[in-house]
Amino acid sequence: LLAAAERGDYAEYGGTSVTWAEMEAYFAQTTGFRRPLPWEPGEAADQIAGNIAWAEMNLDAAFEAARTTGWLDLDQYHQQRRLLIHQQLLRTAAFEMPAISTEEARAHYEAHLEDYALPFQFWMRHIFLSCYETHRVEEGETPTSIAEAIAGDRAAALEIRAMNHRRLVSGWDVPVDEIDERVGPLPAGFRLLVPGGPDRRAEVRARLAEIRESIHSEADFIAAARQFSEVEVRNRGEEIGPLPQRGEEFLPELEEIGRTLPIGEVSDIVETKHGFQLAMVTRRTGDQHRPFEDVRESIVSALRRERRNELMLDWMRGLLQGRGIAVDDVSSAEFAAADASSERVVARLQGEDPITLGELRANWEGLNAAQRARYAERPEEYLLAHLLFERTDVLDEIAEEESSAWMAPLLHIYDLVTVAEPFISHQIAEAAAQITEEDLLAQYGASPERYRQPARVSYDEIALRADPPSASPEEGVPDPTEMLMDQLAESLGSVNSLGAFRRVLAEYAIDLRAVTASPERSSQFRDVPLEAVPIEVRAHLASAEPNTVIGPFANQRLVRALWLISRTDDYLPPFEEMRSRVSLDVQAQRRSTLNTQWRSEALERERFELVRPDPLPAPSEATEP
Structure with a gap:
């Protein structure tokens, strides 16, 4: 059917034909896709044929209106048309896309082999133990005094600031000499995550050494990582890579292990500023090239x-x-x-x-x-x-010589798309804008649900995430999520104002070694539609009284607490408030109706008729392939 359509006219109107080639040119002009039509003759193709026919009927009127009313900048139109001619001449110049043989491609591959080298990358499993610990602030302590007491170096205050950036809000790139002033006074009892001192580092290293002694195979390594490694749950014992990731900083100690450690062996203990690690390289690439067949195309x-x-x-x-x-x-x-x-x-x-x-x-x-x-x-x-x-006028001279042959259909379609169709849209928009007050009131009354405003809420949220326990419940380890909920409920017990609620997160005490929990977010939501709120939060907000604490409650290890500031029910605004929106809706509906009506009337008046070619005969069973 497609082959038959390419040979003949697809549609006729008023004695003029719309060919399949014109439809492909129209499709390219209106969509930007310079490729054959993505469908066969049928409903979609009929629509395009009708669009071309309708635009053709209005083309002369569009140019006449441009000359008399100036709705179209004709100088700019001629300039763009000339540019199209030039581009088309260069694109379809008198030479074809050259053929490249496999031998030529292989010769290029071998001559530029270094361009197809695979970068060095490796995959590994690791066990990480952190040297950070929780410090309870005493009266009068500052970030720098804590750094001197723990690490003997005031500069460690910057690391303390970075590790507690959700709590110590002071801005980034703060000099050491200004950090105390920028952070402000620390209240007594405030909990901070701080780098451990020499005793803490020695303790962690000794613990990791014991773990290393118990590993005799890859299965042992995976089991130990899942039980002891202090990383995200999804990475415990899992193969991570490829490493190093492009654009990310990577520890040189681990990169050296990735290059030199035999695959499947356990590394020595690696010390970093964050703690200690063991690694096992599972695979690596390097000194290899992408196969020719992968890059041939x-x-x-x-x-x-x-x-x-x-x-x-x-x-x-x-x-x-x-x-x-x-x-x-x-x-x-x-x-x-x-x-x-x-x-x-x-x-x-x-x-x-x-x-x-x-x-x-x-x-x-x-x-x-x-x-x-x-x-x-x-x-x-x-x-x-x-x-x-x-x-020069070289391209203009060539276009004038050749446009009557292969370029004329393209330019004609260009005129339809850039002149006739905008003119039609302009006429429809002017007609659609002629609306009355009665039209607006009728639309408002017929579709009240469209203009109903949804219930809206303003609230603050505290969310804390707890990792699952490293041991099974029967071994006597309590569930960190339940512990977190109990501690958060205790902290919120005396909260009776929004300010007190906001201080809970900053003052909240969590022993990160006993309960591996971390602040997920403390968010403020203002005047948001209730239907846009996560479903696990929506029900709580819909039933609670304003200016009260909601929760804590848990959903998939995320423990939440809310403070509802205000809630408004859904309502239908008066017509005057929605007048502009109703007017836009009426005009959009009128444009759609007029477009369909005018198009149908024009095609019927000009005796538009689809003349789909007969389908090609089906081959008989006896026909040779």
């Missing part, structure tokens, strides 16, 4: 582009030389080093002053970023394009 595409570009340059140069315009080659290095004062002649035009490299460089400054990126490595192409587009 990309090589062929690149060589084809290069060769086609060379053919296009030769074609452009030939056009200029045929009209007596001499062009000198310009290297990329020479072009990059030149400035607007360079007097070197790069092109000679008959009867005009020659073009200098300085003039070309001055014009370069007027290009946008995309154009500069395209021409940066090919200044000769820029020079030739500049001559063809800006300084």
Whole structure:
């Protein structure tokens, strides 16, 4: 059916045909996809045929209105049309996409083998024990005094600030000498996560050494990681990689292990500023290249582009030389080093002053970023394009000679899309804007649910996440989620104001070694639709009284507590408040109705008729393939 449609007319109206080729050109102009139609003859194709026919009926009127009323900038239209002609000439010039053989592609691959080298990467499992511990603030202590007492170095206050950034709100990049002033006074009893001192580090190292002694296989390593490693649950014992990740900092000690440690062996203890680690490399890449078959298509595409570009340059140069315009080659290095004062002649035009490299460089400054990126490595192409587009009428002469043949249908479709269709839309919009007060009231009364405003809430939320226990419940380890809920409920017991609620998170005491919990977020939500609130929170907000604590309650190890500030029920605003929105809705509906009505009437008046070709006969069973 598709082959039959390509051979003949697809539709007729008023004695004029709409061909399948015109429909493909229309599709490319309206969607930007320069490819065959993505469907066969049918309802979608019928719609496009009708659009083309309707636009054709209005084309003359659109141009007449442009000349008399000025609704269309004709100068800009002609400029854009000329640019389209030039681009189409360059795209469909008298040379075809060159063929690249497999032998040529392989020769390029072998000559540029280093371009296809695989980067060094490795995958590993690891066990990490943190040296951080919880410090309870005493009366009069500051971040710097805590740093001196624990680490003997005031600079450690910066690390304390970084590890507690949710609680010590002071801004980033704070100098050590200003951190106490920026953080402000620390209340007694305030809990901070701080780097451990020498005794703590020795204790953690000894513990990790014991763990290492118990590992004799990869299965032992995985079991130990799942039980002891202080990392996110999903990474405990799992293979992580590839490492190092592009764009991320990576510990040089671990990278050295990734390069040198035999696969499947346990590393020595690695010390970092955060704690101690054991690693087991599971696999690695390096000193390898991507197989030729994996990159063959990309090589062929690149060589084809290069060769086609060379053919296009030769074609452009030939056009200029045929009209007596001499062009000198310009290297990329020479072009990059030149400035607007360079007097070197790069092109000679008959009867005009020659073009200098300085003039070309001055014009370069007027290009946008995309154009500069395209021409940066090919200044000769820029020079030739500049001559063809800006300084000569060569392309205009060629277009005039050839437009009646292969370019006329494309230009006709361009006129339909850029002139006729906007004119139709303009007329419909003007007609749709003629609405009355009765029309607005009728729309408002017929669709009250459309204009009903949803219930809205304002609230604050504290959310804390607890990791699951490292041991099974029968071993006597309490559930961290339940512990977290109990502790948060105790902290919120005396809260009777929004300010007190907001202080809970900052003052909340959690022993991070006993309960592996961390602040997830403390968020403030203002005047948000109730239906936009997460479903696990919505029910609590819908039934609670304002200015009260809600919770704590848990959902998948996320423990939440809420303070409801206000809640408004859903309501229907008065008509005057919704007038502008109702007006937009009425106009949109009117435009859709008029578009369908006017299009149908026009096609019927012009005797529009689909003449789908007969389907190709089905082959008989006896037919040879």
